[in-house]
Amino acid sequence: MPIAFPAAEGHVRAAPGKARQWAMVIDLRKCDGCKECTLACQTEHALPKSFEWIKVFEVKDSQGGKYFMPRPCFQCENAPCLRVCPTGATFRDEEGVVLVDQVDKCIGCRMCMEHPVPQIKGTVGKCMFCVHRTDDGKLPACVEACAMEALYIGDLVEDVATNGNETVRLSTFLKENDAFRYKEDLGTGPRVYYIAGHGQLLDN
Amino acid sequence: MDARTRGLYVERALWPIGRGDRNFWLAVGGLSALVALGLYAYVYQLQNGLWVTGLNQKVSWGFYIINCVFFIGISYGGAMTGAILRLTNAKWRAPLTRLAEATAVAALLVGAVFPIIDLGRPDRFINVILYAQVGSPIVWDVVAIGTYLVASLVFLYLPLIPDLAIARDLLGSRANVLGKVYGMLSLGWRGTHAQERALARGVGILAVLIIPLAISVHSVLAWLFAVTSRGAWHSTIFAPLFVLAAVLSGVAAVILVIAALRKVYGLQAFITAKHFRYLSYLLIALGMGYLYFMISEYLTEGYVAAEEIAPVLESIFVGQYAPSFWAFAIGGLVLPLFIAGLPGRYPVARACLASILVIAGMWLKRFLIVVPGMAGPIMPWEWGRYSPTWVEIAITVGAAAAIPLMLIVFFRFFPVMSVHELDEIEGVEPAPRLAPAFAGGEE
Ligand code: SF4
Ligand code: SF4
Numbered sequence: 001m002p003i004a005f006p007a008a009e010g011h012v013r014a015a016p017g018k019a020r021q022w023a024m025v026i027d028l029r030k031c032d033g034c035k036e037c038t039l040a041c042q043t044e045h046a047l048p049k050s051f052e053w054i055k056v057f058e059v060k061d062s063q064g065g066k067y068f069m070p071r072p073c074f075q076c077e078n079a080p081c082l083r084v085c086p087t088g089a090t091f092r093d094e095e096g097v098v099l100v101d102q103v104d105k106c107i108g109c110r111m112c113m114e115h116p117v118p119q120i121k122g123t124v125g126k127c128m129f130c131v132h133r134t135d136d137g138k139l140p141a142c143v144e145a146c147a148m149e150a151l152y153i154g155d156l157v158e159d160v161a162t163n164g165n166e167t168v169r170l171s172t173f174l175k176e177n178d179a180f181r182y183k184e185d186l187g188t189g190p191r192v193y194y195i196a197g198h199g200q201l202l203d204n
Numbered sequence: 205m206d207a208r209t210r211g212l213y214v215e216r217a218l219w220p221i222g223r224g225d226r227n228f229w230l231a232v233g234g235l236s237a238l239v240a241l242g243l244y245a246y247v248y249q250l251q252n253g254l255w256v257t258g259l260n261q262k263v264s265w266g267f268y269i270i271n272c273v274f275f276i277g278i279s280y281g282g283a284m285t286g287a288i289l290r291l292t293n294a295k296w297r298a299p300l301t302r303l304a305e306a307t308a309v310a311a312l313l314v315g316a317v318f319p320i321i322d323l324g325r326p327d328r329f330i331n332v333i334l335y336a337q338v339g340s341p342i343v344w345d346v347v348a349i350g351t352y353l354v355a356s357l358v359f360l361y362l363p364l365i366p367d368l369a370i371a372r373d374l375l376g377s378r379a380n381v382l383g384k385v386y387g388m389l390s391l392g393w394r395g396t397h398a399q400e401r402a403l404a405r406g407v408g409i410l411a412v413l414i415i416p417l418a419i420s421v422h423s424v425l426a427w428l429f430a431v432t433s434r435g436a437w438h439s440t441i442f443a444p445l446f447v448l449a450a451v452l453s454g455v456a457a458v459i460l461v462i463a464a465l466r467k468v469y470g471l472q473a474f475i476t477a478k479h480f481r482y483l484s485y486l487l488i489a490l491g492m493g494y495l496y497f498m499i500s501e502y503l504t505e506g507y508v509a510a511e512e513i514a515p516v517l518e519s520i521f522v523g524q525y526a527p528s529f530w531a532f533a534i535g536g537l538v539l540p541l542f543i544a545g546l547p548g549r550y551p552v553a554r555a556c557l558a559s560i561l562v563i564a565g566m567w568l569k570r571f572l573i574v575v576p577g578m579a580g581p582i583m584p585w586e587w588g589r590y591s592p593t594w595v596e597i598a599i600t601v602g603a604a605a606a607i608p609l610m611l612i613v614f615f616r617f618f619p620v621m622s623v624h625e626l627d628e629i630e631g632v633e634p635a636p637r638l639a640p641a642f643a644g645g646e647e
Binding site for chain 2: 050051057058059071080083084085086087088089104105106107108109110111113122123124125182186
């Protein structure tokens with residue numbers, strides 16, 4: 001079952017001084033669990049069905065209700081998966097995206113997968129914030145595919161984010177909607193923010 | 205100490221050399237078939253990728269990592285037994301050290317291969333050296349295992365030198381080509397006082413060195429787990445726990461190897477029930493130590509029952525992994541202590557039974573560390589599954605068969621007991637000087 005993983009290939013790095021710092025915002029109030037994001041990602045990256053770089057969880061909250069939680073890679077600023085890599089195949093580019101060099105360096109030891117970095121094929125692959133698309137000024141495949149407009153891609157430097165339809169001031173948007181980061185207490189500095197709204201515990 | 209007794213143990217130690225009776229070929233044939241099966245499975249895996257294993261995105265470490273920890277653990281016990289017996293100058297060690305040290309090397313060679321079998325891209329293994337990132341536990345592993353491998357090879361070789369000289373002198377007629385090899389490997393050993401002193405110093409230094417080296421190897425293996433963000437692994441006691449587990453399973457393996465070769469090569473006169481009783485005491489002390497460490501770990505974690513650990517512990521104590529856990533805790537840890545420890549008849553048989561149980565139990569324990577820790581949820585709704593395929597099972601069986609195979613083949617060419625150490629303990633002067641008749645081949 002040979003599969004192509006275009007992950008880190010062909011990614012042109014941002015010119016010095018112009019680097020963006022990518023982040024994602026996921027509005028849990030809007031997500032209806034349709035998994036279009038997962039599908040779009042699998043199509044974009046030619047992944048088999050069992051590889052969900054963005055995985056949509058169905059979560060039961062403490063009140064007995066339920067909501068959906070899409071989880072891409074969090075692109076942590078202090079990424080543990082990057083620290084444990086023996087060959088430096090896992091690295092952060094200038095735009096803050098954690099990438100895996102599958103072409104030359106990754107030896108497939110899966111040490112990084114002890115930390116939540118999924119997917120195998122000889123080498124390890126993961127959500128890479130579609131850097132090949134953002135380089136061309138396009139939205140990540142999942143953001144583009146989400147009909148509920150629940151996913152936002154944003155830039156911490158310019159302080160904007162967009163779901164393809166509306167564009168928001170990132171910091172204000174996060175603040176006004178009490179955004180949280182999943183397992184922030186681990187100190188890894190995730191670059192993915194969640195907006196709650198279904199009675200879920202905010203610190204979770 | 206008369207010449208007859210010496211003749212007896214020299215004869216016994218050298219007896220297997222160059223002999224190949226029917227049983228020998230049967231054993232070699234059977235074991236080789238199993239190893240070949242393992243190799244076939246590995247080639248199949250190389251061609252098709254890790255897809256053919258039961259490993260998946262959630263549980264991405266399984267049998268191979270378990271086996272790596274398990275076999276290196278066994279090796280460690282062999283090295284420690286050899287080193288401790290030397291350092292404490294235990295007189296009863298003489299007929300055992302060679303077997304313990306050879307077991308250490310054989311098990312290590314097998315264990316060290318497993319991280320490579322586990323790689324998705326073994327062809328790129330060299331990257332670990334080319335692009336080494338000092339912060340990665342995998343790099344620590346490669347350095348630690350590499351150093352330890354060299355040390356344990358030297359640790360096997362040094363005490364072998366005088367024996368090689370003895371074999372060279374005695375087997376001149378029986379082994380022509382071999383005689384030359386012995387001559388080369390024995391580095392012109394004549395048993396002069398200067399040589400004796402140098403050898404004693406070398407072996408002494410290594411015996412001291414090999415202990416921290418082996419401890420470092422197993423600590424690093426433990427840190428492979430403990431430095432991750434997985435709750436069930438993120439434990440300070442992991443390194444000492446791994447070290448103790450290693451010595452425990454290693455001593456058990458040494459007991460089995462000694463019992464088997466004692467029987468096959470007829471060494472009953474030299475390795476007696478007393479040796480097995482002493483080794484049993486060692487096994488019991490280590491087993492009790494392990495029990496204590498384990499209770500300490502589970503109690504502190506289970507009492508607080510943090511969100512990410514509680515479901516894993518639950519699955520181990522009462523959930524899907526409970527059968528393995530209780531089989532290990534009762535059958536593989538507590539029961540063997542009684543079997544080996546109670547006074548009574550059949551000390552050898554009881555030591556062997558206890559050892560088999562301990563070894564099986566320690567394999568299960570490694571399974572219980574790796575798999576539930578992996579399958580357990582990172583996000584609270586996400587359990588993984590793992591069931592190994594025939595590929596992983598075949599490779600595991602092949603690897604296990606490789607250890608006795610290597611030992612049998614090794615002892616077909618090298619003395620199974622250290623004649624030189626037996627001489628020392630029995631108070632015989634270095635062979636060539638006491639018995640010039642034996643030194644015929646020299647000069
Ligand atoms: S496509 Fe949008 S709405 Fe559908 S599961 Fe993904 S995030 Fe939720
Ligand atoms: S950003 Fe790209 S790689 Fe990441 S989940 Fe979305 S589509 Fe997949």
